[in-house]
Amino acid sequence: MENKEYDVVIVGSGIAGSIVAKTLTQAGKQVLLLEAGLEAGMAFDTEGAYKNYQDYMRSYYTALAKVPNAPYPDVKDAQSPNVLDMAQINGTLDKGYFVQKGKLPFASDYARAAGGTTLHWLGTCLRMLPNDFKMRSVYGQAVDWPINYAYLKPYYEMAEREIGVASDVSDQRYPNVGDDFFGKEYVFPMYKIPQSYIDKSFIEGLAGLEISLNGDTYLPWCTSTPQGRNSTPNEKYRHAATVWNTTTQKLELQAFPKKSDVYVPVGAIWDPYAGQRCEGNASCVPICPVQAKYNALKTLKSAKKEHLTLISQVVATKINIDTSTGNITGVAYKKYEHPDSKNYTEGVAKGKIYVLAANAIENAKILLASEACKNSKVVGCNLMDHAVLLTWGLMKDKVYPFRGPGSTTNIPTFRDGKFRKDHAAWISPIDNWGWGWPTGSPDTDLDHAVSTLNLYGKDLRKHIGDQLSRQLLLHFECEQLPEKANRVTIDKNYLDNIGNYRPVITYNVDDYTLKAFKASKSVSDQIFAGMGVQDYTNYPSNEPDYTTFDKQGYVFRGAGHVVGTHCMGTTKENSVVNDKQQAWDHQNLYLVGAGNMATLGTSNPTLTLAALSFAAAENILKALK
Amino acid sequence: MDKTTAGLNEFLAISVPLTGYPRISLIATGMADAYLSTVRRITGEEMTNEYLTRTAVILDVVGGNEPALDREIRQQLLASLKYGPLTRNIIQMWYWGAWLPLPPAWMAKYGKDHKGNENHFVSPEAYQQGLIWNAMGSHPEGSRQPGFASWSIAPLPE
Numbered sequence: 039m040e041n042k043e044y045d046v047v048i049v050g051s052g053i054a055g056s057i058v059a060k061t062l063t064q065a066g067k068q069v070l071l072l073e074a075g076l077e078a079g080m081a082f083d084t085e086g087a088y089k090n091y092q093d094y095m096r097s098y099y100t101a102l103a104k105v106p107n108a109p110y111p112d113v114k115d116a117q118s119p120n121v122l123d124m125a126q127i128n129g130t131l132d133k134g135y136f137v138q139k140g141k142l143p144f145a146s147d148y149a150r151a152a153g154g155t156t157l158h159w160l161g162t163c164l165r166m167l168p169n170d171f172k173m174r175s176v177y178g179q180a181v182d183w184p185i186n187y188a189y190l191k192p193y194y195e196m197a198e199r200e201i202g203v204a205s206d207v208s209d210q211r212y213p214n215v216g217d218d219f220f221g222k223e224y225v226f227p228m229y230k231i232p233q234s235y236i237d238k239s240f241i242e243g244l245a246g247l248e249i250s251l252n253g254d255t256y257l258p259w260c261t262s263t264p265q266g267r268n269s270t271p272n273e274k275y276r277h278a279a280t281v282w283n284t285t286t287q288k289l290e291l292q293a294f295p296k297k298s299d300v301y302v303p304v305g306a307i308w309d310p311y312a313g314q315r316c317e318g319n320a321s322c323v324p325i326c327p328v329q330a331k332y333n334a335l336k337t338l339k340s341a342k343k344e345h346l347t348l349i350s351q352v353v354a355t356k357i358n359i360d361t362s363t364g365n366i367t368g369v370a371y372k373k374y375e376h377p378d379s380k381n382y383t384e385g386v387a388k389g390k391i392y393v394l395a396a397n398a399i400e401n402a403k404i405l406l407a408s409e410a411c412k413n414s415k416v417v418g419c420n421l422m423d424h425a426v427l428l429t430w431g432l433m434k435d436k437v438y439p440f441r442g443p444g445s446t447t448n449i450p451t452f453r454d455g456k457f458r459k460d461h462a463a464w465i466s467p468i469d470n471w472g473w474g475w476p477t478g479s480p481d482t483d484l485d486h487a488v489s490t491l492n493l494y495g496k497d498l499r500k501h502i503g504d505q506l507s508r509q510l511l512l513h514f515e516c517e518q519l520p521e522k523a524n525r526v527t528i529d530k531n532y533l534d535n536i537g538n539y540r541p542v543i544t545y546n547v548d549d550y551t552l553k554a555f556k557a558s559k560s561v562s563d564q565i566f567a568g569m570g571v572q573d574y575t576n577y578p579s580n581e582p583d584y585t586t587f588d589k590q591g592y593v594f595r596g597a598g599h600v601v602g603t604h605c606m607g608t609t610k611e612n613s614v615v616n617d618k619q620q621a622w623d624h625q626n627l628y629l630v631g632a633g634n635m636a637t638l639g640t641s642n643p644t645l646t647l648a649a650l651s652f653a654a655a656e657n658i659l660k661a662l663k
Numbered sequence: 664m665d666k667t668t669a670g671l672n673e674f675l676a677i678s679v680p681l682t683g684y685p686r687i688s689l690i691a692t693g694m695a696d697a698y699l700s701t702v703r704r705i706t707g708e709e710m711t712n713e714y715l716t717r718t719a720v721i722l723d724v725v726g727g728n729e730p731a732l733d734r735e736i737r738q739q740l741l742a743s744l745k746y747g748p749l750t751r752n753i754i755q756m757w758y759w760g761a762w763l764p765l766p767p768a769w770m771a772k773y774g775k776d777h778k779g780n781e782n783h784f785v786s787p788e789a790y791q792q793g794l795i796w797n798a799m800g801s802h803p804e805g806s807r808q809p810g811f812a813s814w815s816i817a818p819l820p821e
């Protein structure tokens with residue numbers, strides 16, 4: 039690898055890096071992909087892939103707290119953040135991988151392993167709304183993106199094909215979007231994932247309920263949630279692949295050669311016949327046992343092998359810059375042999391073009407360590423996440439949670455509206471996994487029943503049957519605006535096992551989002567009252583992300599949506615990358631991932647970052663000629 | 664009877680009223696041996712035997728009389744400072760598959776400082792065999808998948 043110059047060097051094999059690697063190799067380019075995670079995670083042979091995954095499953099079964107990173111190896115030399123390390127901050131919180139110095143702890147994590155965070159994501163695949171790209175001009179808030187919805191639309195279709203999104207267009211109804219939001223004839227690769235039994239009662243309960251908010255009246259509605267998990271192929275779907283057209287210099291969705299061809303769901307990486315349908319394992323976060331849920335290894339596996347060199351256990355530390363031209367001359371890395379030893383060898387990988395796809399926080403760290411993109415002065419700034427307010431209660435009737443994918447329905451009503459001049463928008467997913475997230479149910483309820491209620495035997499069994507089967511959980515995922523002060527920095531006093539920087543995070547939630555907590559809690563109260571849900575929501579002041587607004591306490595949680603840090607913009611002073619996702623200061627450097635997103639909106643970020651990754655791959659192919 | 668299965672009958676016999684599940688359901692988890700061994704390993708041979716003898720006597724004396732059995736289980740087991748924590752642990756082990764740490768004072772007095780009294784799943788299988796899932800009309804998350812679209816209808820009545 040030392041002596042070879044590749045067309046493109048990519049850092050990170052998450053969905054962003056894998057999409058770029060697949061697109062470029064299939065267009066005939068020579069790609070080197072550096073991945074910090076363990077070699078075993080890169081196994082694509084049937085036996086190796088299966089064995090590695092079964093090890094993940096074993097760890098999952100025996101993990102006491104089944105948090106997102108529970109199934110995956112905890113590698114000291116390429117550490118991952120863990121939500122269990124979160125606590126309130128008094129000065130500095132120096133526990134686990136993140137160093138936290140803000141008012142509030144940043145509550146999300148990611149996976150540093152082959153395949154990245156899609157190993158444990160939920161798979162919700164919503165597009166951003168047109169107004170999300172124009173927050174400044176429409177609502178006088180934050181910034182406008184240098185690109186708009188219309189620009190991204192064809193790339194959204196490529197992303198939906200790549201992930202294999204299951205949804206029905208006819209079901210999708212969002213505020214303030216025109217008829218052309220999806221193309222006229224557009225269909226998703228697969229029909230929607232069946233909505234849960236909970237959803238059905240909830241939808242019935244909500245029907246006709248008038249909600250008051252800021253003096254206005256709303257009639258909220260429910261929409262099935264588009265998701266990256268295998269369902270029944272839609273025979274009307276006609277796209278076979280995304281290909282590079284050398285004549286038009288564009289990426290295009292290519293039609294199936296034959297009329298009789300249909301979309302084939304992508305199964306597990308060890309067996310294409312496993313995971314062809316979601317089987318309802320109900321453990322999508324942190325791990326889908328059969329890989330019916332999309333993960334980036336599926337994309338990486340379909341890259342063109344002859345053109346791809348994969349190297350794992352390699353942590354990129356710095357990019358080298360030619361100060362006279364601003365061009366990148368190599369990626370400096372440390373390769374470790376054993377996950378926890380302090381030994382490593384160093385090297386530099388060389389290519390014509392470099393792509394950082396290590397995710398928003400790691401990309402920022404590498405840029406800061408390299409003193410790259412200095413003109414903007416905003417590298418690491420504008421860190422965003424959805425601040426998730428949860429509310430929970432008991433439904434009147436049994437709805438049988440803890441079954442099926444994490445969430446199959448959402449209330450999209452408050453994703454956009456004139457209230458955004460004043461406070462954040464939000465989306466409300468209806469959860470299928472009981473009170474697991476806020477209270478640790480079901481085992482906490484079991485312990486309560488046995489130790490406090492003194493139940494045993496048939497009474498215990500009946501109690502569990504009555505209570506746990508009525509649990510309802512709602513999310514209010516509130517958008518955050520880009521704020522310079524919410525940022526990732528580096529500090530030589532905080533290094534990891536092999537001397538790389540750990541992310542130092544300063545984070546807070548401002549009034550724009552706090553006002554949305556108050557507004558969404560009031561919406562929740564009205565829904566619960568209207569449906570006869572017994573409210574069990576409480577926000578203890580000792581929770582890590584406890585905060586107050588207007589004399590009321592709230593606890594929010596991270597959504598895992600790590601966004602911002604190298605935002606896309608209109609000038610090299612206000613942003614790190616331009617509308618091509620190319621670093622303003624370094625012509626042969628592209629950044630991909632949710633770090634590029636200028637604002638957050640209310641959709642989970644991955645479909646958008648995947649669409650952006652296709653756009654970036656197209657720009658790179660154009661630049662390579 | 665060899666070492667691992669000694670006391671298994673007694674253990675199953677008391678586990679039936681403690682869990683509210685019939686003997687066949689408990690056997691079908693395939694976990695009875697492992698749970699009894701866990702009790703033995705952590706609380707010691709002596710304590711385990713004493714407990715099983717005591718429960719056998721209770722079952723024997725009350726015969727099939729349910730109200731009497733409830734009274735004895737409550738008074739002699741759950742209310743007892745000695746047997747209560749262990750009884751609750753056994754119930755929770757059947758329902759959740761994990762061992763809960765017994766209080767240090769209890770361990771010092773009755774458990775004779777045996778090792779292993781940390782919170783842990785008995786095995787990957789134990790998690791998958793927890794009785795709680797069936798009790799709430801579900802299945803262990805990540806295992807025993809019920810199949811495509813099953814979540815959109817109510818589960819079969821037990």
Ligand SMILES: Cc1cc2nc3c(=O)[nH]c(=O)nc-3n(C[C@H](O)[C@H](O)[C@H](O)COP(=O)(O)OP(=O)(O)OC[C@H]3O[C@@H](n4cnc5c(N)ncnc54)[C@H](O)[C@@H]3O)c2cc1C
Binds near residue numbers: 074600647
């Ligand atoms: C619990 C949870 C649930 C989520 N659910 C959803 C959802 O439902 N919908 C949605 O849209 N999004 C969801 N997300 C977010 C989603 O997972 C991420 O947005 C997405 O996976 C990010 O992709 P990425 O490729 O940019 O980064 P990552 O997936 O984080 O990939 C980065 C890769 O780079 C590697 N790497 C890191 N540092 C280095 C280095 N220095 N050198 C070499 N390699 C390196 C890592 O090992 C990894 O392979 C969720 C996240 C979490 C935590």
Ligand code: SF4
Binds near residue numbers: 317318319327329442
């Ligand atoms: S519900 Fe189960 S099968 Fe379906 S995606 Fe989630 S974990 Fe996989």
